[in-house]
Each structure stands twice: as C-alpha cells, then as structure tokens.
Amino acid sequence: MKDNKKALNPKVNVKAIRWGSNLTINNNARADENIIRNLPNGQYVNTMTGEIKDRKFKAESRLSNKKVLKQTFKRIRYLIAENFENPEDSVLFITLTYRVELTDPKRLMIDFHAFIKRLRYWFSLNHHQKIAYFFVVEIQPFRSNQASKKAGFKRPIYHGHLLIKSIDGSPLYIRKNDLEKIWGLGIVWISRVKKSYTNDSGNQNVSHISAYLSSYLTDAKGNDHKRIKMGKLSWYQPGVHLYRYSRNLKGLKDLLIIKDHSKKEVLDYFSLNDRSPDYISLPRECCFVDSKGKLQKSCFITEIYNNLGANYDKTSKRKNKKVPLNSTDQSKQ
Structure with missing residues (x-):
C-alpha cells in the first residue's frame, strides 16, 4: 500500500455495497445540501452563486x-x-x-x-x-x-x-x-x-x-x-447499449447496501476486522454546503475488500442473520 493512501477512520459513517464476494466501502463526503440542485423546469441552480442554467439532457459524445x-x-x-x-x-x-x-x-x-x-x-x-x-x-x-x-x-x-x-x-x-x-x-x-x-x-x-x-x-x-x-x-x-443480461439473473436491486453506519460496524458485520483493504483509492477532495449554508471541504475515499470467502457464504444467506439498522437489502424491496 502506498504511503499517500490513507485508510478510512473506523468511526466515520460509510456506505457499503457487497457485490459477489467483494465489499466496497466509501465515506459519505456529501452533507445536507449539494452545491448544484436540480430544478423541475429542466434547469439547475448553483446554491453558492444563485446562478441558474439549463441542463443538457443529451451528450454529443x-x-x-x-x-x-x-x-x-x-x-x-x-x-x-x-x-x-x-x-x-x-x-x-x-x-x-x-x-x-x-x-x-x-x-x-x-x-x-x-x-x-x-x-x-x-x-x-x-x-x-x-x-x-x-x-x-x-x-x-x-x-x-x-x-x-x-x-x-x-x-x-x-x-x-x-x-x-x-x-x-x-x-x-x-x-x-x-x-x-x-x-x-x-x-x-x-x-x-x-x-x-x-x-x-x-x-x-x-x-x-x-x-x-x-x-x-x-x-x-x-x-x-x-x-x-x-x-x-x-x-x-451516445445511445449504444453496452450490456444485456437475462431476466433469470440478479439485478442491481439485489445488491446488499448498508448506509449510515460506521466503518467498524460494517467490518464487524462482515467479520473483516482482522483484514486490511485490498485497495484504497487516493483521497479526492469534495465540496459541499453544510446545514448552516457554509462551504465545506472533505476527502472522499473508497476501500475494497476482495474474496470475502466464508464471510461471503454467511452473508449470502441472510434470512437468519441480523442486518444492521437502516441497512438496505434491495432484494426485498
């Protein structure tokens, strides 16, 4: 692992997605309100400057x-x-x-x-x-x-x-x-x-x-x-369909997603406390507007854990396993 790649703090709230035998964790860098807000008339407003512009619905490339x-x-x-x-x-x-x-x-x-x-x-x-x-x-x-x-x-x-x-x-x-x-x-x-x-x-x-x-x-x-x-x-x-899959496969709605829990709670749930991430992204600076209307900066970091092994087998049968509060098992929606 490179020295300039810093792992997430165990106490920070994260969003976790389990895909197959892999787990992705990233911190919630955004706060209550984004700088850019969509308007219902096909426009958007920059909340910092008050500038209103038209949205582009179709990209040329x-x-x-x-x-x-x-x-x-x-x-x-x-x-x-x-x-x-x-x-x-x-x-x-x-x-x-x-x-x-x-x-x-x-x-x-x-x-x-x-x-x-x-x-x-x-x-x-x-x-x-x-x-x-x-x-x-x-x-x-x-x-x-x-x-x-x-x-x-x-x-x-x-x-x-x-x-x-x-x-x-x-x-x-x-x-x-x-x-x-x-x-x-x-x-x-x-x-x-x-x-x-x-x-x-x-x-x-x-x-x-x-x-x-x-x-x-x-x-x-x-x-x-x-x-x-x-x-x-x-x-x-533009307009090229890049993938197709049969209806008898699982879709994105079947992914296990956990939100608004600390990294430590997520790692406890998947029994990964004794493991280091297989991948850590470089910190990416993000800007957002907090609840008081002030511009704040934060670093967005992603961690990936591969080959969950026995942990994947356990979480793939979740009927008898307690899911953390506020987690989203979209397969049951």
Whole structure:
C-alpha cells in the first residue's frame, strides 16, 4: 500500500455495497445540501452563486459524460460478480467476433439476440438445460485493414463478450465448432471459468473476468503501447447499449447496501476486522454546503475488500442473520 493512501477512520459513517464476494466501502463526503440542485423546469441552480442554467439532457459524445459511463462499467463489474462468482456454478466465457469488421453497434445487438435464441434452443435440445447469460459490448479503436487506412476511415469496430451458466448449476458443454455454427458470423473463443486462481490450464477466473471487462473495455493503448486509463471512453457513441443480461439473473436491486453506519460496524458485520483493504483509492477532495449554508471541504475515499470467502457464504444467506439498522437489502424491496 502506498504511503499517500490513507485508510478510512473506523468511526466515520460509510456506505457499503457487497457485490459477489467483494465489499466496497466509501465515506459519505456529501452533507445536507449539494452545491448544484436540480430544478423541475429542466434547469439547475448553483446554491453558492444563485446562478441558474439549463441542463443538457443529451451528450454529443460519451466523453462529455464520463461520470455516467464510469458508473456503467462499475455496474457491469457488480453484476458479473453477483451472478457468476458462485464456485458451484459451471460458467463459460465466450468471445464473439466478425469475419468482416463491424462498425454498427446496433447490428451487433440484433445479431446477438438472434444468436442467444439459437444457443438457448441448442442447450435445451441437446442437454435439456436452461441457461442464463450476461453480454457486454467491447469497442476497438479503428478499422485495421490497409484499405481503410488509405481511405482515412477512423470508425471504431465492435465485438461481444458473453458469460453463460446453467440455471440448475449443472456443467455446460459445447464444442467450439458447434458454437461457431450457431454464431455463423466469424470466429468464437470459449473457455471455462473457474473459481480457483490457478491459471495452469488456461482457464479464466470470474474475478479476473470482471476486472477485465471493467478495465480493458475502458483503457486504451497509446502510440508508445503504454496503457491510457479510461482512454476508450471517447470511442463509445451516445445511445449504444453496452450490456444485456437475462431476466433469470440478479439485478442491481439485489445488491446488499448498508448506509449510515460506521466503518467498524460494517467490518464487524462482515467479520473483516482482522483484514486490511485490498485497495484504497487516493483521497479526492469534495465540496459541499453544510446545514448552516457554509462551504465545506472533505476527502472522499473508497476501500475494497476482495474474496470475502466464508464471510461471503454467511452473508449470502441472510434470512437468519441480523442486518444492521437502516441497512438496505434491495432484494426485498
């Protein structure tokens, strides 16, 4: 851990989200009233200056709405961890590509919906299995063939990643040749997801995949091949649906969220008092208006605890476990 990364005070009130076998904790830096307040007529007011401006409802590019896009990729990571981290599940990780580079994201979604119907039918017919899926769109920078380069085309190309599992937890089996016939539009790659962290057999790991799909989809490579964090955000076009998942998977409403409790109380609840965070963010300065109307500054810090292990197994069965007061178990809403 770097010296300039300071952990949260155990006494400070936090917001905690348990996603799969991971836990995110951050402090409530905002107070009673934000500087920016929305008005009902499509405008907003700056409470410090009294200035009123019109809200922009549609961004011209994803780059102008980075915060929303970052939240989208965070949700992708949460949903993957919540639905595919059970070690008893048999999960397949599939990549779908095109023979001819695809530049239309809407076409990708149309092709995927047709593909997933055929795939469900194949498993039902051959193995009498029902499957659940999570699909996410990946974008690559520009068309790579020489003709496109000479013509000056700089259009992003698309392909998809797919996680599937059986509803009853039984193992899924499908040959690569059969999968390519069902897809019918290009090459596919398939690997089995394992809970263990051993990579000797080349199998993927769910925790690695959730990190891959939330960082690789956003990070780009510069001309010097160095990684540019969040470099792909400007490539995503407005209105493109970045992920889809089946109705038989858990949604964001099923996440366990705890609010207005101290960090110590949260760690006590998850039996994590003897552990240090696996990740601590750099302090980020936030401004807010307190109850007396004065401008205050605070530091926003996020901590992440990975691989809860036995603690995850206990909290995943919460019927007989007391949840702290004011906690929000959204799955019961």
